[in-house]
Amino acid sequence: xxxxxxxxxxxxxxxxxxxxxxxxxxxxxxxxxxxxxxxxxxxxxxxxxxxxxxxxxxxxxxxxxxxxxxxxxxxxxxxxxxxxxxxxxxxxxxxxxxxxxxxxxxxxxxxxxxxxxxxxxxxxxxxxxxxxxxxxxxxxxxxxxxxxxxxxxxxxxxxxxxxxxxxxxxxxxxxxxxxxxxxxxxxxxxxxxxxxxxxxxxxxxxxx
Numbered sequence: 001x002x003x004x005x006x007x008x009x010x011x012x013x014x015x016x017x018x019x020x021x022x023x024x025x026x027x028x029x030x031x032x033x034x035x036x037x038x039x040x041x042x043x044x045x046x047x048x049x050x051x052x053x054x055x056x057x058x059x060x061x062x063x064x065x066x067x068x069x070x071x072x073x074x075x076x077x078x079x080x081x082x083x084x085x086x087x088x089x090x091x092x093x094x095x096x097x098x099x100x101x102x103x104x105x106x107x108x109x110x111x112x113x114x115x116x117x118x119x120x121x122x123x124x125x126x127x128x129x130x131x132x133x134x135x136x137x138x139x140x141x142x143x144x145x146x147x148x149x150x151x152x153x154x155x156x157x158x159x160x161x162x163x164x165x166x167x168x169x170x171x172x173x174x175x176x177x178x179x180x181x182x183x184x185x186x187x188x189x190x191x192x193x194x195x196x197x198x199x200x201x202x203x204x205x206x207x208x
Contacts, residue, residue: 014173015054016182019047023189034196035087038078041193045071045110048117048190054171055131057161062154067113073106088197092206101208111197116142118190124165125183131162 009015016022021043029035049067052060077095078085085091092104120138124131136159144152162168173179200206 009173012175014175014179014182015051015171016179016186019044019050021047022186023048023193024186026189026193028193028196029087032087033089035089036193036196038074038085038088038091041088042071042075042078045114048114051117051121054168055158055161056163056171057158059154059158059161063113063158067110070106070110070113074103074110077103089200092200096206096208104206104208107197108201111194111201112143112146114190115194115198118187118194121183122187122191125180125187128165130165131168132159135159135162 009018021040023044026040026044027037029037046068049064052064074088074091077091081091081094084094088107092107095101095103116138119141120131120135123129123137124134127134139155139159143155147155163171169176169179172183
């Protein structure tokens with residue numbers, strides 16, 4: 001399977017500006033227990049997966065496919081019960097009342113994937129280490145303990161195929177300072193959402 005074509009970046013912009021939705025723009029309602037708007041969250045998660053295309057290896061295809069599959073599980077529930085699914089937390093609560101947990105389990109794995117990506121890129125942007133090292137470090141902290149031997153091998157292949165650090169950031173935009181500033185803002189927003197959802201998923205009301 002060939003790698004997906006990387007989106008063309010407009011002149012003077014960065015790759016993050018090609019995203020349909022950024023985590024920076026996902027509404028979080030503090031008055032409703034940090035309720036995260038479902039539709040915008042799913043669009044932002046889908047957009048993030050295009051980052052794997054920038055990494056430029058078909059080895060990342062299973063990682064991207066898994067995340068998109070989990071997005072679809074959540075979206076299917078949202079479309080089936082839109083009024084009960086306007087924010088992620090209500091979607092989970094209301095799905096679990098039906099004795100089903102397909103979308104909730106999808107969310108659990110999606111959040112794990114988002115955390116893996118967020119930590120890897122945060123490690124990298126705040127150091128001089130190569131991408132492969134940052135992704136391996138993040139994997140050992142996040143997904144590794146949840147994976148079978150076979151899946152670990154798939155992820156190992158993907159991380160080993162990471163491009164050099166300088167080549168990766170060059171693909172994100174011509175202005176390195178602008179790329180770094182926008183990526184830091186994006187990762188901070190993603191980290192906040194991951195933190196909120198991890199806390200919720202660990203609570204009793206999200207258990208099945």
